[in-house]
Amino acid sequence: MKEDNNDVQLLKDEMWTRKTTDKITMLGRKVITEESDIVKKIQKNNTREKEITQALEKKDGLAWEEDGMAYIEGRIYMPNNKKLREEILKEYHDPADIGHPGQHRMLELLKRTYWWPGLKEDIKKYVQGCFKCQQNKVQHQQRAGELHPLEIPKRPWQEISINMIGPLPSSNGIDAILVIVDRFTKMIRLKATTTNISSEGIAKIYRDEI
Numbered sequence: 526m527k528e529d530n531n532d533v534q535l536l537k538d539e540m541w542t543r544k545t546t547d548k549i550t551m552l553g554r555k556v557i558t559e560e561s562d563i564v565k566k567i568q569k570n571n572t573r574e575k576e577i578t579q580a581l582e583k584k585d586g587l588a589w590e591e592d593g594m595a596y597i598e599g600r601i602y603m604p605n606n607k608k609l610r611e612e613i614l615k616e617y618h619d620p621a622d623i624g625h626p627g628q629h630r631m632l633e634l635l636k637r638t639y640w641w642p643g644l645k646e647d648i649k650k651y652v653q654g655c656f657k658c659q660q661n662k663v664q665h666q667q668r669a670g671e672l673h674p675l676e677i678p679k680r681p682w683q684e685i686s687i688n689m690i691g692p693l694p695s696s697n698g699i700d701a702i703l704v705i706v707d708r709f710t711k712m713i714r715l716k717a718t719t720t721n722i723s724s725e726g727i728a729k730i731y732r733d734e735i
């Protein structure tokens with residue numbers, strides 16, 4: 526009887542292995558081979574969050590280890606290593622064929638193959654920290670702004686724009702020029718200032734000079 530149980534258990538393990546391999550191929554963006562650089566790096570690194578170790582210990586079929594990697598619900602667990610996780614974030618965001626996806630799309634792509642606790646939050650931070658994405662966002666906002674032109678002011682110095690030219694070569698502590706333009710008359714006033722002037726400072730100039 527005991528022998529039979531062992532046989533059943535063995536068969537189950539074999540089936541399970543085959544099932545998980547199918548799952549990985551299906552979920553993966555690229556077919557992951559053992560020669561893959563990232564797989565080698567994952568295999569070399571076993572820094573794991575406590576919750577991962579606990580999930581593996583449960584042996585409930587949701588988390589398991591295979592070829593020196595941990596799998597969580599069919600996804601490769603990315604070890605708790607900042608450099609390694611950043612590498613995979615970069616791979617799923619920066620390349621031209623992926624083209625800087627937004628948070629949701631990036632999460633969708635990445636979790637087809639990989640997973641780690643805090644993945645969603647890490648993706649958010651990565652996208653928000655991407656210079657190219659932030660630049661695009663600003664351009665979109667500016668374009669959207671053009672659709673709603675400002676109302677035309679009715680009298681002089683009602684609406685102004687203030688821009689700063691600088692830093693300029695410093696002279697007597699002055700290294701910038703405030704350019705104040707009246708939107709009604711298009712009149713320009715210039716005011717010598719410093720690049721580190723505060724918003725209160727600008728307000729004071731506006732109050733005293735205009």
Ligand SMILES: [Zn+2]
Pocket residue numbers: 618625626652655656657658659
């Ligand atoms: Zn980006």
